[in-house]
Amino acid sequence: xxxxxxxAVIVLSLAVPALAAATDENKAEVNGTVELGVRGVxxxxxxxxxxxxxxxxxxxxxxxxxxxxxxxxxxxxxxxNPGADDQSFQLKGGEYGNFKYKFNYNxxxxxxxxxxxxxxxxxxxxxxxxxATPTDTSTWTKFDYAVDHKSYGGELELSLHxxxxxxxxxxxxEQTGLRPYSALTYRNGGTRNYVELPxxxxxxxxxxxxxxxxxxxxxxxxxxxxxxxxxxxxxxxQGNFETFTNTASDNNVVLAPDNDYYRIAGDLSWxxxxxxxxxxxxxxxxxxxxxxxxxxxxxxxxxxxxxxxxFSGALNRTTFDGDIDYTNASIVLSSHPLDKxxxxxxxxxxxxxxxxxxxxxxxxxALTNNAKELxxxxxxxxxxxxxxxxxxxxxxxxxxEYLKIDRSTALPAYTAAGNFYRYANPESTTDDSVYVxxxxxxxxxxxxxxxxxxxxxxxxxxxDGVVAPTIYTTRFDATDKTMDEWKLSFDFYPVDSLDLxxxxxxxHNDYDxxxxxxxxxxxQNVYFDATWxxxxxFSLNGFVGFEKTDIDxxxxxxxxxxxxxxxxxxxxxxxxxxxxxxxxxxKLTLNLSWQYEKSDGAVDFTQLAATxxxxxxxxxxxxxxxxxxKAIYAIDPKLKMTLGYLYEKLxxxxxxxxxxxxxxxxGGPNGDxxxxxxxxxxxxxxxxxxxxxxxx
Amino acid sequence: MRNRLLPxxxxxxxxLAMLTMGGGLxxxxxxxxxxxxxxxxxxxxxxxxxxxxxxxxxxxxxxxQGKNDCQSCHAPTDKHENDPSKQNVISFNKxxxxxxxxxxxxxxxxxxxxxxLALWDMGxxxxxxxxxxxxxxxxxxxxxxxxxTVCFNCHKxxxxxxxxxxxxxxxxxxxxxxxxxxxxxxxxxHMIKADTVNLLCYKCHAEKRGPWIWEHPPVSxxxxxxxxxxxxxxxxxxxxxxVNLCQNCHDDTQHHTTVNDGASTxxxxxxxxCLECHHSIHGSAxxxxxxxx
Numbered sequence: 001x002x003x004x005x006x007x008a009v010i011v012l013s014l015a016v017p018a019l020a021a022a023t024d025e026n027k028a029e030v031n032g033t034v035e036l037g038v039r040g041v042x043x044x045x046x047x048x049x050x051x052x053x054x055x056x057x058x059x060x061x062x063x064x065x066x067x068x069x070x071x072x073x074x075x076x077x078x079x080x081n082p083g084a085d086d087q088s089f090q091l092k093g094g095e096y097g098n099f100k101y102k103f104n105y106n107x108x109x110x111x112x113x114x115x116x117x118x119x120x121x122x123x124x125x126x127x128x129x130x131x132a133t134p135t136d137t138s139t140w141t142k143f144d145y146a147v148d149h150k151s152y153g154g155e156l157e158l159s160l161h162x163x164x165x166x167x168x169x170x171x172x173x174e175q176t177g178l179r180p181y182s183a184l185t186y187r188n189g190g191t192r193n194y195v196e197l198p199x200x201x202x203x204x205x206x207x208x209x210x211x212x213x214x215x216x217x218x219x220x221x222x223x224x225x226x227x228x229x230x231x232x233x234x235x236x237x238q239g240n241f242e243t244f245t246n247t248a249s250d251n252n253v254v255l256a257p258d259n260d261y262y263r264i265a266g267d268l269s270w271x272x273x274x275x276x277x278x279x280x281x282x283x284x285x286x287x288x289x290x291x292x293x294x295x296x297x298x299x300x301x302x303x304x305x306x307x308x309x310x311f312s313g314a315l316n317r318t319t320f321d322g323d324i325d326y327t328n329a330s331i332v333l334s335s336h337p338l339d340k341x342x343x344x345x346x347x348x349x350x351x352x353x354x355x356x357x358x359x360x361x362x363x364x365x366a367l368t369n370n371a372k373e374l375x376x377x378x379x380x381x382x383x384x385x386x387x388x389x390x391x392x393x394x395x396x397x398x399x400x401e402y403l404k405i406d407r408s409t410a411l412p413a414y415t416a417a418g419n420f421y422r423y424a425n426p427e428s429t430t431d432d433s434v435y436v437x438x439x440x441x442x443x444x445x446x447x448x449x450x451x452x453x454x455x456x457x458x459x460x461x462x463x464d465g466v467v468a469p470t471i472y473t474t475r476f477d478a479t480d481k482t483m484d485e486w487k488l489s490f491d492f493y494p495v496d497s498l499d500l501x502x503x504x505x506x507x508h509n510d511y512d513x514x515x516x517x518x519x520x521x522x523x524q525n526v527y528f529d530a531t532w533x534x535x536x537x538f539s540l541n542g543f544v545g546f547e548k549t550d551i552d553x554x555x556x557x558x559x560x561x562x563x564x565x566x567x568x569x570x571x572x573x574x575x576x577x578x579x580x581x582x583x584x585x586x587k588l589t590l591n592l593s594w595q596y597e598k599s600d601g602a603v604d605f606t607q608l609a610a611t612x613x614x615x616x617x618x619x620x621x622x623x624x625x626x627x628x629x630k631a632i633y634a635i636d637p638k639l640k641m642t643l644g645y646l647y648e649k650l651x652x653x654x655x656x657x658x659x660x661x662x663x664x665x666x667g668g669p670n671g672d673x674x675x676x677x678x679x680x681x682x683x684x685x686x687x688x689x690x691x692x693x694x695x696x
Numbered sequence: 697m698r699n700r701l702l703p704x705x706x707x708x709x710x711x712l713a714m715l716t717m718g719g720g721l722x723x724x725x726x727x728x729x730x731x732x733x734x735x736x737x738x739x740x741x742x743x744x745x746x747x748x749x750x751x752x753x754x755x756x757x758x759x760x761q762g763k764n765d766c767q768s769c770h771a772p773t774d775k776h777e778n779d780p781s782k783q784n785v786i787s788f789n790k791x792x793x794x795x796x797x798x799x800x801x802x803x804x805x806x807x808x809x810x811x812x813l814a815l816w817d818m819g820x821x822x823x824x825x826x827x828x829x830x831x832x833x834x835x836x837x838x839x840x841x842x843x844x845t846v847c848f849n850c851h852k853x854x855x856x857x858x859x860x861x862x863x864x865x866x867x868x869x870x871x872x873x874x875x876x877x878x879x880x881x882x883x884x885x886h887m888i889k890a891d892t893v894n895l896l897c898y899k900c901h902a903e904k905r906g907p908w909i910w911e912h913p914p915v916s917x918x919x920x921x922x923x924x925x926x927x928x929x930x931x932x933x934x935x936x937x938x939v940n941l942c943q944n945c946h947d948d949t950q951h952h953t954t955v956n957d958g959a960s961t962x963x964x965x966x967x968x969x970c971l972e973c974h975h976s977i978h979g980s981a982x983x984x985x986x987x988x989x
Binding site: 053080165192193205207222269315318320326332334348352354368369407444503525543551575605613657664672674 | 755758759790791808809810811814815817818823825837838852853855856859860861865868869870883891892895898899900902903904905906907908909910911912913914916917921929930931936937939940943944945947951953955956957958959960963965966967968969971972973975976980981982983984985
């Protein structure tokens with residue numbers, strides 16, 4: 001209620017002078033709309049899923065939009081959903097050529113799940129206390145997984161009718177609430193089990209931006225700087241997670257550390273060069289850093305944790321200094337050397353240099369040092385794009401791109417046996433990609449495009465049959481592959497009142513060297529669109545989309561080179577929608593829309609060894625339906641009333657959530673403690689509203 | 697205390713500022729020296745009543761009163777008045793006979809010195825013959841692009857993703873296309889507003905920035921290896937169901953590769969699967985090696 005009052009004050013504070021101005025015809029020109037209404041909501045099922053990013057509760061609703069102009073001065077104000085958890089306000093304006101400004105305040109709620117339960121009390125604090133009988137779910141604490149986001153800030157640009165300008169911006173982002181988390185309950189040996197927990201969220205990010213630039217007839221240049229600081233109020237939270245069965249040795253959940261980021265950049269663009277060229281170049285340097293100690297993340301448990309397994313006093317340092325540099329340099333030359341030829345040549349250098357602290361508490365070859373995981377990389381990209389206009393409104397395009405990524409870690413401490421990750425030695429991938437396309441618009445009623453792209457990736461990461469398979473990861477995204485991609489599109493305009501479109505994409509990745517892991521994937525998307533302006537007062541829009549993804553993966557359950565099973569993962573998705581708009585009378589407009597989505601996943605197994613497997617038939621399957629109807633009646637030119645109705649329904653099923661219980665295996669030492677998160681996302685919702693809008 | 701007080705302080709300060717400054721700010725508009733609008737579109741209105749009316753109400757017409765008329769964008773209309781074909785005027789509609797570049801140059805004639813258009817020549821939109829008016833309705837009171845509707849007209853795969861069960865709040869209006877993409881041109885791929893995908897994502901997800909003691913290298917390299925940023929049929933914008941996605945890379949004799957087949961009852965594959973234990977998948981600040989907690 002307080003929020004609605006605050007918001008009403010804001011809206012009125014802005015509306016009153018705007019309305020005052022609007023009533024004086026000799027003053028500046030002020031236009032706008034004020035809306036006020038009431039909404040009723042009925043929901044069955046998962047309200048959190050229905051309201052994941054929106055506040056769709058019943059009650060008063062409203063909004064306001066104001067535009068004001070006087071000479072070169074302008075001002076725009078928007079207030080959306082004032083008083084709601086997803087309210088936003090924006091005020092922007094200025095004088096052309098002189099200055100402009102922008103202020104905004106924005107709220108958003110992210111609802112993950114309502115009515116979750118946990119065998120802990122102290123929800124929202126850094127200390128969770130286990131209930132006396134965790135196997136009795138009736139004693140668990142109920143809570144909502146939800147995080148409120150707020151951001152507010154402003155920006156001012158001054159140019160003072162000169163070719164120079166400076167921009168200052170400041171913004172603060174805040175998050176508070178509870179986010180899903182899971183913690184191992186039984187880590188130091190034995191069966192691994194987990195408990196779902198509410199992570200206490202309370203953090204903020206402060207951003208400052210400054211830019212100074214020059215806007216000339218031919219040259220545009222700027223220097224800019226960014227400062228960003230992330231502060232987390234909760235570096236950890238703790239509880240007796242492991243005392244379900246044994247003595248606690250490490251009961252801290254370590255959360256995101258604070259960090260500071262800065263970036264400085266310079267950019268130059270030079271137009272009107274010979275051959276119709278424009279040259280653009282940019283250079284930037286950024287640094288991301290932080291510093292924290294064991295005490296920061298373990299709190300009062302620090303001494304106990306450092307003395308126990310696995311540290312046993314062997315931690316090489318109790319502070320961590322994070323330090324990552326980003327360097328980026330790019331240059332692009334676009335030209336128009338011939339009447340019908342466009343060219344673009346580009347080069348980009350990007351480096352991520354991770355200079356963070358080396359942490360170890362055991363032998364270098366064991367899993368007790370971070371040297372192999374601190375990723376650094378260099379990326380070199382170079383390419384050329386060509387576009388040539390052929391006779392009869394044909395346009396031919398072609399291009400080539402070279403991309404080389406060199407990945408490495410700080411210390412060359414790699415030994416094959418027992419290592420899970422593979423960044424001890426510099427490893428690289430090289431992509432060569434070419435494309436060619438043709439666009440034809442010779443006919444007034446048809447535009448057709450076809451485009452083919454091929455990518456060949458060569459990598460020294462390949463392990464299948466090359467290196468003994470003691471390395472347990474196979475990054476499919478960084479191994480040898482070839483990709484073929486076809487894109488087709490047709491836009492038809494058979495008559496002025498009808499637009500039709502078809503878009504089709506086929507992409508095939510063949511991971512040449514992956515005996516195990518992903519070895520092939522195919523993606524096909526096709527979309528049909530139609531707009532029919534059937535009459536002056538009636539139009540129809542419709543679309544149909546179909547997406548099909550098939551992924552082939554070979555797996556092994558031993559370290560043998562030969563896989564023991566092949567999996568084919570199918571992700572099918574299709575959707576259609578229809579919207580109609582009818583201006584029934586001079587005063588009455590009707591909108592009606594319907595949207596349907598169906599997601600269908602499955603995994604088919606092919607037995608390659610003795611073990612047999614059962615196909616998965618329910619994998620993130622869902623149908624979602626949405627109906628929206630709206631009638632807008634103009635009571636008079638300034639006053640409109642809207643009567644609206646929204647229906648939504650989600651039906652979801654997945655093998656992983658069948659026969660869901662909060663206590664798996666009865667709880668206890670070998671059980672899991674689940675909170676109910678995502679267990680029943682189904683919902684059916686009806687919303688009705690009436691809104692009055694006054695325009696001025 | 698900060699968390700409870702700060703929002704109230706901000707809202708109160710904002711309200712106070714608006715009450716005092718809002719009137720003042722608008723006050724500069726109240727001075728009685730408004731120049732009456734010139735008779736715009738006098739030569740065109742007899743045939744193009746609706747476009748002229750909408751133009752008169754547009755930002756373009758109002759902000760530069762008397763300096764812009766229909767001819768400013770559509771070229772001199774003398775010939776068109778005698779022979780009213782689209783070819784005798786610059787028409788931005790279908791079948792006008794002008795190239796996308798020629799049409800955009802009409803806008804760039806005034807706007808080319810704008811900072812955000814400095815890289816227009818480098819962008820994918822220019823390359824793909826997208827004109828300014830494909831997105832901007834300059835006859836409307838505001839020329840602000842109606843995101844994401846306008847973007848979805850061409851980017852149908854994005855429209856499809858943004859409507860899926862798991863999605864960024866794009867259709868809810870909380871994330872705009874232009875928050876991440878500079879549609880007027882950049883030197884980056886996909887016209888993103890940062891040097892890398894990760895640095896773009898970190899603008900909102902600062903808690904994912906690290907630096908971490910223990911990194912998950914693909915995460916540090918590129919968020920979109922695992923996430924489909926506009927939307928996905930899988931929870932948390934994952935490109936594939938979590939257990940399947942993880943097992944694409946993690947292939948060994950341990951629990952990581954517990955088979956997720958139709959008969960599986962293992963808690964390694966049920967519910968949120970791998971993420972139930974490996975929650976710190978984006979990185980860990982625990983001195984102990986762990987992507988668990």
